[in-house]
Amino acid sequence: MANGNPAILAEGLEKSYGKTRALDGLSLSVEEGTVLGVLGPNGAGKTTAVRILTTLLKPDAGRAEVAGLDVLKQADQLRSRIGLTGQYAAVDEYLTGRENLEMVGRLYHLPKKLARKRADELLERFDLTDAASRLAKTYSGGMRRRLDLAASLVLAPPVLFLDEPTTGLDPRSRLSMWEIIGELVSGGTTLLLTTQYLDEADRLANRIAVVDRGTVIAEGTSDDLKARVGGERLEITVSEGSDLAAAARILEAHTHSDVRIDEGRRQTGATVEGGARLISSVVRDLNEADVGIDDLGLHRPTLDDVFLALTGHAAEESEGKSSDNHQQEVA
């Protein structure tokens, strides 16, 4: 991986399942030692891209290199240089945690003793030592994910792929996964992370690629993407019985952008410039017009806003994961 080549490079990847185009010319590139968050709704093609980059799937067209190796021509060598943690914790429920890791070590062709030692080391590092001799089916969702992640790290791969690593986890397990991932990244691992959680990409990734319908529709740092939807938003919630339309008119006088009105939540909002000074003049005008306020705040745009602005639909619009979760995403 010398010469400053990207650790992960995909060019024009295409993949169709029947009439469904899962990938439609997807290209991306990840510098060594950095984290790329691939953000998109279900069915955007994230998993398909990961499967191609980890040698599990052949693209119909395009090419890809990981750790300087061609994913098609050098697949065998590549498998020793990458780790993959898929969407559904791929641990064997009827093996103990330690047996799971030892088996993976043996299948990476480590000598028996080393496989054992490495398993113990990873169990300790992922806080699973106490549960090491229990069958994985007794593990909580968070423990399974940690075990699955540990399995992908057996050979300390320089490039790691995490496909929706926290989907379905409770908030506490999610935070602990984030901490673990953060440690890995600070250790120099190149990481490609797919997620449909905007806060996750925001927190973990150096750069974010927004994927929709099989192609990257925007790429940049979190701040780059937020800048695309303009500045800050001022959101006003009027109190019960107050004149929402009047509040919206006042807001309109202070902005150049469209004013949004949400009757149900008694909210109005618009993109504004001028920060705190603007707030004070808006508040003064509202008071003069005798409009009661429950809440008023200045918000930086979230990646949700970014997604909405880029795609015309919300990021989690197609949420509602099907129960047949063994199916790969295609649509």
Added chain:
Amino acid sequence: MSAGNIHSEELKPLRRNRVYWAVADGWVLAKRNLVQIPRIPELLVFAIIQPVMFVLLFRYVFGGAIDVGGESYVNFLMAGIFVQTVAFGSVSTGIGLAEDLQKGLVDRFRSLPMAPSAVLTGRTVADLVRNLAVVIVMLLVGLLVGFRPEAGVAGWAATIGLLLLLSFAFSWIGAVVALLIRSVEAVQSAGFIWLFPLTFASSAFVQTDNMPDVLRAFANHQPITQVVDAVRGFLLDQPEGNHGWIALAWCLGILIICVPLAVSLYRGVATR
């Protein structure tokens, strides 16, 4: 992060040739499947209860009404039971593989630099061991209900050898079926769709002489009948003609077709 970490430079995989890894990786996965057998006792219990019920059903319910010439029915029956037990065992091969596919374990395995055949050989070899155990239990049940084999050492060796070969061959058919249809439930149903006609339209439980012409022609020329007739000959110390050789040829033929087919399906299974 903890003290005494292994340096990543120490994590050097061993280097051996492909054949070595096909065997070694297959063995790692066979051990994985074998240690699971006592951990899911209900699977083993059902694998045993079903053939025991067939023994009791045919021995005591149908047996009195079935004429098999000079031999006692229970002596006639047991060869059929052994073969049926082993043949039905191929369904668990398929179910195990379909579960690995559904749970994403196959994705994990395919992302590792291991031999691509190992998941299949590990599964079929482990099922061979489990089938042998179930056959031994069936033998004991048979002895309890009056089975009196007359085989010598050579007869027993030939019986066990042929049953194991059949078990192995049919497990690979089960693997092919699982790789084609993938869903655990569908694999379970599909297994019985091809196994029922094969085991019942055979000489396993009745003599084929009384079947209608077309059915008899099928029964006399399909592999289960050949294996049953051979095993029956070995166990009862009767001349088995060339059934043994034909049975051997069937099993080898199935393996020659199904092993490469299953491996190629496995390689392509996630490549779709």
